[in-house]
Amino acid sequence: MNAIPFIKMHGLGNDFVVFDGRRDSVVLDMDDATAARIADRKTGVGCDQLIVIEPSRDDDADAFMRIRNNDGSEVGACGNATRCVADVLMAELNRRDVTVQTVAGLLEARGLEDGQVSVDMGPAWLDWREIPLLKAVDTNHIPVSVGPLSDAVGVSVGNPHAVFFVDDAEKIDLEKYGPILEHHDMFPERANIEVCHLMAENRIRMRVWERGVGITRACGTGACAVGVAAARRGLTGRTVEVVLDGGVLGIEWLADDHVLMTGPVATSFSGVLHPSLFGVH
Numbered sequence: 001m002n003a004i005p006f007i008k009m010h011g012l013g014n015d016f017v018v019f020d021g022r023r024d025s026v027v028l029d030m031d032d033a034t035a036a037r038i039a040d041r042k043t044g045v046g047c048d049q050l051i052v053i054e055p056s057r058d059d060d061a062d063a064f065m066r067i068r069n070n071d072g073s074e075v076g077a078c079g080n081a082t083r084c085v086a087d088v089l090m091a092e093l094n095r096r097d098v099t100v101q102t103v104a105g106l107l108e109a110r111g112l113e114d115g116q117v118s119v120d121m122g123p124a125w126l127d128w129r130e131i132p133l134l135k136a137v138d139t140n141h142i143p144v145s146v147g148p149l150s151d152a153v154g155v156s157v158g159n160p161h162a163v164f165f166v167d168d169a170e171k172i173d174l175e176k177y178g179p180i181l182e183h184h185d186m187f188p189e190r191a192n193i194e195v196c197h198l199m200a201e202n203r204i205r206m207r208v209w210e211r212g213v214g215i216t217r218a219c220g221t222g223a224c225a226v227g228v229a230a231a232r233r234g235l236t237g238r239t240v241e242v243v244l245d246g247g248v249l250g251i252e253w254l255a256d257d258h259v260l261m262t263g264p265v266a267t268s269f270s271g272v273l274h275p276s277l278f279g280v281h
């Protein structure tokens, strides 16, 4: 069997190994352990998330996107990877508008004149059962407290986020507190952890500890969650810029509760993997 091609892409430094399962069906059966091996930065290609573009399961979508974290676990959403996959599909179909299907729903994406991609990430989910949380609490003031971090805002954008507003996000030891909060009892499906502060009017500095990964240079759904959380707390309007380690994302919480995320897409290189990695000899 032939080698299996992949593309290495990133959105603001949040990086992905992208496979095309429409052409290489062997990647469709990938298990968690294989995904983790490929994602491992020491022994594999290395990435934050591993993405498989699959045939669409809906007439209204151009393709289905499967998302796995660096630890191999499958997840419902990834904002930065959605922009990357949309960019691949737009080039392939020679269109400016595409629809990407994920387990969380259908996401409409549009390519802008300046090369950035805008994605409607769907509605922000704010009920404690939807995030999900352990019990019925006010999701605008979740009673969790670890070190200097307390009083989180919970938001799901197809995946769970806990947003902490602090005086200075740079000073928070995310390596220490991120994993404790990710695995906190309050979050039965674990959570992505964002720490942030207001830099200027409608401009927010954010750092992230991603579930199943660790610290990353950017998290698209995290930026969506932060934009929603800041508006819920009355700290900003519904249109903000979120400044991540890797750059800036534009976030708009629309009147219909959908969250629009706009940012860049980049391709780093392409390569091939031996089919035996996928159990084919």
Ligand SMILES: N[C@@H](CCC[C@H](N)C(=O)O)C(=O)O
Binding pocket: 014, 048, 049, 069, 075, 076, 077, 078, 079, 080, 081, 159, 160, 192, 210, 211, 212, 213, 218, 219, 220, 221, 222
């Ligand atoms: N990097 C992503 C989020 C990926 C999934 C997340 N780690 C989770 O476990 O929910 C993004 O850009 O949104």
